[in-house]
Amino acid sequence: MLEVKNLSFAFKDKPILNDVSFTLADGQIIGLVAPNGTGKTTLLRLLCGLLPSRDAQIELNGVSLQKQHTAFLKQLFFLESSNHLYADLTVRDHLLYVKKMWQSDVDVDSTVAELGMQSYYKKKIKSLSLGMKQHALLAMYIISDAQTMFIDEPLNGLDPTSIQQFEQEFRKLRAAGKTLLVSSHQMDSVGRVCDNVFFLKDQQINDVTNTGQDMMALYTQMFMTEAAANV
Amino acid sequence: MFEQIKFDLKKNVWSSTNVVIFAAFLILLLGTFFTAIGTTDNSRAKLTESYANAITNLGASIKALKKIKHKTPAQKASLAHKEAESPYFSDLTMANAGLISPVPSGSVNDLNKALLALAQFGLRETKAGHGADLELIHYDGVPLETTLIGRKKDVRFYGYLTKHKIAEIPANKANAPAAAYLPFQFLYHVSPLVILAVFIVQLGQLFTSEKREGTISFMNNLPTGKLKLLTARMATFLALTLPNFALACGVTYVITGVKFGWGTWSYPLVYSADGHTASIMTLGHYFTLVCGMLLAAVLFLMMLSALVSLLSGNLGVNVVLGGITLLMATSQALGQGPLRAVAKFIPSGYFDFTKVILHQTSWPIMSIGAGIAVMLIWALALYGVCAVILARREQL
Numbered sequence: 001m002l003e004v005k006n007l008s009f010a011f012k013d014k015p016i017l018n019d020v021s022f023t024l025a026d027g028q029i030i031g032l033v034a035p036n037g038t039g040k041t042t043l044l045r046l047l048c049g050l051l052p053s054r055d056a057q058i059e060l061n062g063v064s065l066q067k068q069h070t071a072f073l074k075q076l077f078f079l080e081s082s083n084h085l086y087a088d089l090t091v092r093d094h095l096l097y098v099k100k101m102w103q104s105d106v107d108v109d110s111t112v113a114e115l116g117m118q119s120y121y122k123k124k125i126k127s128l129s130l131g132m133k134q135h136a137l138l139a140m141y142i143i144s145d146a147q148t149m150f151i152d153e154p155l156n157g158l159d160p161t162s163i164q165q166f167e168q169e170f171r172k173l174r175a176a177g178k179t180l181l182v183s184s185h186q187m188d189s190v191g192r193v194c195d196n197v198f199f200l201k202d203q204q205i206n207d208v209t210n211t212g213q214d215m216m217a218l219y220t221q222m223f224m225t226e227a228a229a230n231v
Numbered sequence: 232m233f234e235q236i237k238f239d240l241k242k243n244v245w246s247s248t249n250v251v252i253f254a255a256f257l258i259l260l261l262g263t264f265f266t267a268i269g270t271t272d273n274s275r276a277k278l279t280e281s282y283a284n285a286i287t288n289l290g291a292s293i294k295a296l297k298k299i300k301h302k303t304p305a306q307k308a309s310l311a312h313k314e315a316e317s318p319y320f321s322d323l324t325m326a327n328a329g330l331i332s333p334v335p336s337g338s339v340n341d342l343n344k345a346l347l348a349l350a351q352f353g354l355r356e357t358k359a360g361h362g363a364d365l366e367l368i369h370y371d372g373v374p375l376e377t378t379l380i381g382r383k384k385d386v387r388f389y390g391y392l393t394k395h396k397i398a399e400i401p402a403n404k405a406n407a408p409a410a411a412y413l414p415f416q417f418l419y420h421v422s423p424l425v426i427l428a429v430f431i432v433q434l435g436q437l438f439t440s441e442k443r444e445g446t447i448s449f450m451n452n453l454p455t456g457k458l459k460l461l462t463a464r465m466a467t468f469l470a471l472t473l474p475n476f477a478l479a480c481g482v483t484y485v486i487t488g489v490k491f492g493w494g495t496w497s498y499p500l501v502y503s504a505d506g507h508t509a510s511i512m513t514l515g516h517y518f519t520l521v522c523g524m525l526l527a528a529v530l531f532l533m534m535l536s537a538l539v540s541l542l543s544g545n546l547g548v549n550v551v552l553g554g555i556t557l558l559m560a561t562s563q564a565l566g567q568g569p570l571r572a573v574a575k576f577i578p579s580g581y582f583d584f585t586k587v588i589l590h591q592t593s594w595p596i597m598s599i600g601a602g603i604a605v606m607l608i609w610a611l612a613l614y615g616v617c618a619v620i621l622a623r624r625e626q627l
Contacts, residue, residue, distance in 0.1 A: 048452055070455060
């Protein structure tokens, strides 16, 4: 369980979060939704310590981010983008490295087979398409076997078949008790897989439970009505 | 840690930077070799010219003194000293002529003995307070030492050559045999500061690449201590760059050996650690010390680069700060001004290790061992600063 209390953050004079508190229970998929530049990635970076959060309390299963940094990260996997993979290394290099560093028991070969990555498993990242890199990134999440996963825009560059495949993998991870915080602009997908949705607005998080409502309509109501009024 | 080093090595081993750095080392080390290819070695002719110049100067001095009708006692004494020196030069001329003749008639040791006799005369005269009357041989590319220790060094050097029957290798000999070629590169042709500058570029590249390429966020999210990651990066640098340099040295040794012969590592270099006693160091010993000091200097620069990389991911900042520490190692910075007083306690005081090993710096230094210790202690201190910064960052 991830517990966040009193999280505030600003880039110089631009406030991003103002005294935000929330809890993520185990075995949940939470969508993180907001227009570009609102602070989705910043929130994810704050939650894993890539940005400082001095006055906040962030604990993952009772382990403090500030006090037990390494133990905290052991339970977490977050890689901002597939653009941050090592261009000259192969998919295999990345997967084996994650397996070692997270001391995971997940089998690499079966994950590769499950995601249909056999044809480019031994290829260098720089020779892969965006979709292939997104698959490689998802494989890293699965192989890490971390309890909590922050996933930033995982569906970018994916064809409809791959989107369905990713959604299926997210559900499997949830079934295994993992907690996924997934930022996305694909509202239809958010509606299909997320248990709750965090709408980030006015430096606050609006937690909406997914009861099957039209997420795109909710998004429009929350962000686009105001934007239209401002035009 | 081992897994991290393995991954870091994988990331960097095929980097084109390694090839560029290797080429840079090779060009620096083989510069003289390429100059020597296709040209006739004139170092022996230059040596003969140095002897001839000294003899001409001596003859002119004697002639000028003789012309003076009413000589002062000092002029009479000076003439006597110079006339006494003249036979030694005659012997030297004869011995050298025997060697350079189309039909050689003498041995290397005949020349060594003549030079030793001249050096011993010079030492006696200097000790007796007549050093100013001596005509000294000015060798091309070697600074002239007019002091008593200079004379002691001459005696020690030619005594060693005579004893071991080794021919003198002139400093400007471009086609020196392999064992002399490499040490001579550091002694006379390539400043150690230039070699260290190449290491600084490699260090800057390695320690800032993660930040420049954006992969640092992945590294920072690994469930391992950040100091371990930094230490693994250091190990990777050492595992890549030191063999790279060693390979460049090896290739240089083989190429020059095949072309110019192998030579002997027991050829002497003369130095004075205390300014009073002349000592001999073989090329083998000298080169070993060069490697030891190079390693210590590189370790210090590595820690500096690692520390700077924690504060700025900019390659330029990293390289420039490394460059400033190199500039601090020049005689302009350390030989005068406020840095001179602390020169012996800072790593830059020992970067010009060619001068340090032969005790030829224009600033005060401690022994070679103490110099290595100074560099390593500073390296350790910088590592400590890195550890503190990273520990604080993990608690933010």
